[in-house]
Amino acid sequence: MEKDRSWIRETIEKNKEKYIDCLLKLASIDTHDIGHGIEGGLEAAGQEYLIELFKEMKADSIERDPLKEESILKCKELYREGNTGHNYDNRFNVYAQLKGKSEKSILFNGHIDHMPADNLKAWSIDPLKPEVIENRITGLGVADMKSGLMASIMPPWYSGMPERISP
Numbered sequence: 001m002e003k004d005r006s007w008i009r010e011t012i013e014k015n016k017e018k019y020i021d022c023l024l025k026l027a028s029i030d031t032h033d034i035g036h037g038i039e040g041g042l043e044a045a046g047q048e049y050l051i052e053l054f055k056e057m058k059a060d061s062i063e064r065d066p067l068k069e070e071s072i073l074k075c076k077e078l079y080r081e082g083n084t085g086h087n088y089d090n091r092f093n094v095y096a097q098l099k100g101k102s103e104k105s106i107l108f109n110g111h112i113d114h115m116p117a118d119n120l121k122a123w124s125i126d127p128l129k130p131e132v133i134e135n136r137i138t139g140l141g142v143a144d145m146k147s148g149l150m151a152s153i154m155p156p157w158y159s160g161m162p163e164r165i166s167p
Contacts, residue, residue, distance in 0.1 A: 015154075020132065023150045025049065027130040027139035032116040040087035046112040046146075047094045053153065054096040065093040108152035114141035 012019070031046035047064070054062045067088040076082040117127040117140050125131055130139025137147065 019150065019154045020137070022053065022154060023137060023142070023147055024130045024132075024139070026112075026146050026150060027137070027142050028128055030128055031112050031114055031141065033113050034087075034116075037083065037113065038086050040089055041091055041113050043113050044090045044092070047092060050094055050096075050112070050149070050153070054094075054098075057096075057098060059096040060099045061095075061097040063095040065095060067091045067093065108149075110145045110149045110152065112141075112146065112149065114144060114146075 026046060026049055029046045029049055031043045032041070034040045034042070051062055051064070067086075069084060069086075069088065072082040072084050072086075076084065117123065120127070125133075125138055127140035130137060130142060132138075
């Protein structure tokens with residue numbers, strides 16, 4: 001017997017403006033890499049915004065995990081993944097846990113950084129003042145990856161639902 005999941009569509013439709021507003025706010029935060037991340041990055045303000053959202057959602061736990069060279073080296077050794085030699089000052093990952101009804105887990109992973117908007121003349125809008133234009137959201141980082149982050153974070157917890165769901 002298939003579960004009725006129409007509430008998902010209803011929740012998204014009911015909260016559409018709230019979700020769009022949260023994405024527009026995130027996209028207005030400059031989180032660009034400096035020197036392709038080697039020289040640093042401005043992700044902290046965006047990460048702090050996500051932390052505040054998780055607090056509003058009453059996350060069971062929220063963790064800041066500072067980026068460190070030794071962690072990158074370990075990942076490089078174990079998984080052959082990672083870029084060493086970067087400036088990690090004021091850069092960190094954020095983990096939030098929202099417990100559901102079951103013991104099953106689901107993990108969403110993404111990144112909040114984006115490249116700088118070096119050629120402002122190529123933009124028809126201010127890249128850090130995102131807009132909805134003809135049912136499309138335009139702004140720096142929206143297509144890579146800020147909309148994906150918000151899509152995984154927002155419904156259903158931010159919708160005001162009294163209960164959490166099982167994955």
